[in-house]
Amino acid sequence: MSTLDPTKLQAALDTLHRAGMPGVFAEVRDADQTWCGAAGLADVATDRPSTADMRHRVGSITKTFTAAAVLQQVEHGELALDTPIGHYLPQLVPGERGGSITVRMLINHTSGLAEYLPHAYPSLAAFPIVAKTTPKSFDDNRFTRFHPTELIELGVAAAAVGAPGGTPGVYSNTNYLLLCQLLELVTGTSAEKCITRNVIEHAGLHDTELPAGPYINGSHSLHYESWFGMIDPPRDYSVYDMSWVGPAASLISTVADLNRFYGLLLSGEIISPSSLAQMQRTVPVISFEGKTIDYGLGLHKMTIPGHGIYWGHDGSVWGGGAMSMTSADGQRQMSVAVNLQRWNQLDAEGKPQAHPIDDALRAVIQLALCD
Template sequence: MRRLTTAVTLLLALGLAGSATVPAVAASTDPARGPAAARPDDAALRSALDAVIAQGVPGAVAEVREDGRVWRGASGVADLSGRPARAGDRFRAGSVTKTFVATVVLQLVAEGRIALDDPIGRHLPGLVPAGANGAEVTVRQLLGHTSGIPNYTDVLRRLPDPIRTLQHSAYTPHELVAMALREPWAFNPGDQGHWQYSNTNYVVLGLLVERVGGHPLGREIERRIVRPLRLTDTLVPATPDLPGRHLNGYEWLDGPGASPTDLTAFSAGAFWGPGNMISTTADLNRFQRALAEGRLLPPWLLSEMRDTKDTDRPGRSYGLGMEANTTVCGPDQGPVRGHSGSVPGYNTFSFTSADGRRQITLAVNVDLTKTKGADEAIGRVLATALCRPAPARPAA
């Protein structure tokens, strides 16, 4: 796998379930809100989205919001038989799921049912042992990837033909945790200055939500977020299927000259907790906007979520289920906030500008790490949507 070097590299969540034809574009304006200053240019967005397809990506869908104005676009195909992609197509959202799970956990904190610094053993006794230093993993450390718990997807990556094997797997959450804990820990819980992305953290958090909330993880997400926000195309699937009109997901597992593998149907348990949601660009933008406006969490917990720590990559920091990234628009404009997601066949990016006015959710139906040039093209879409234009130079 080649090493990506653009801003998209820093936005992609890591590894399996990591932290991503005829154009059909429509735009709408809310007259009650009036025109917005320095809004993204429709033609530039359309051109940037088409440029992603020119790099070999089958299909791309996006929605951009600024104040009351919404731009929706699609380019390329939803499947390789030629069905055009549509802006409202569903897709696998990958690790954008983590922000939903983190929000539910923080709602349980707001209700006084758990505390951020509770040891996880208080709620899930015997699931996660203490580190070699005797310290127990806390809820906060799980949310922020500072627990040191090994990443179960690193283990899965060592399987023969890992993606096809995982596609038809039937792992339970407890099996995923046990798989990870057979590996050496990255560091001890509480070690200062250490951070490592681990999907296992969010498997454990999913089990915590079920234990404390009293319902399956998907049900808790549905009743706390999906239904209140009317996210009509968002679900946590119980089967491998991707229902409704959707993007098919593809990877060229046998090399660029071979036939692609269709990964649309995928094990419902493979990424349970860290990356198993299905959604649309409109639903994810609606969720991110509600979160940013304080409609899902009280101010003090939203502040905790946004309190980021440095990661292993320059320009990228991480809070409690939320990324902050200065590589998209540059440090002078401040970080964009949200999450990226990568599961086999799909990459998703869902971010809000530093000033909170602009949002984009963008999804493509291929693994960008295997598509030359697509990472740079995706970066241009994100920058077009989220960054303020440079001031005009005075005439000479």
């Protein structure tokens, strides 16, 4: 029997909006019951309301799609998880590291390859010491068209953040741009086309795409970036060339499509049960926020005491964020999207301060997943 309480779920979204989130929308599924709701504004200048069917940039949730496409090629015998990346792409990861970093290490972020973003965006050069960064590069690069190999070279040239295969791993988009080059090598087509055909279309996701240009087609929210209070008031970055992350984090989707995708993935309908078991082999990985997460092959593992295990991913881009989680038995699902990012101010030591949004967002997630 379903335990969804629409009144409480809507109240939780309303509380999140009142805490300072401009707009939020979500879909929650429990067995055969589905609830969707929204609160707040998609555009604060016009008072256009958020709606649950809006399309949205979902950031690193894209990584699950990319990982699934790679595992499909493993199933076809075109790739092997424990073969070094230097075997496939020696020109991109040459020498000893190319012979030590495996495909698996790229997918679960244990390669030791650094994040390229602070090198591509000069104003973020001090990241993750956010107090010494500025958001200037966001505007400078709104319509910059990056080539993925250019970004990969920046990440490979940077100082390593760990030894290949060492744990905890360190989260890095460099890993996933390399996986996209790998997909291109073995399929003879772009990673975007491969993921679209073999994952997005295979799953019947009609409102999901890897965008070719800087715009979000269809009904969508604006994406407000604060960068820890340095952009005040927060500025909209929904129009943005996403080549700075490509199929590592550029996906546009809806909360309904995300729930459908993870439901099919975890029931073995996108990749085989044996491949899914590989995805669910986790290692500790340090996130961009400095937190240690349980990370598999493109999947986060979340354990809620007394309520069990959930699988999925979260993600953010400039101004937009989302999270999608599904219970291990597939019965309970939650996808939620928000249109403000980096809302925390910095204290005197340069560390993000607590904000009412933090507790309100946690309450939405807790209620949606386990009442």
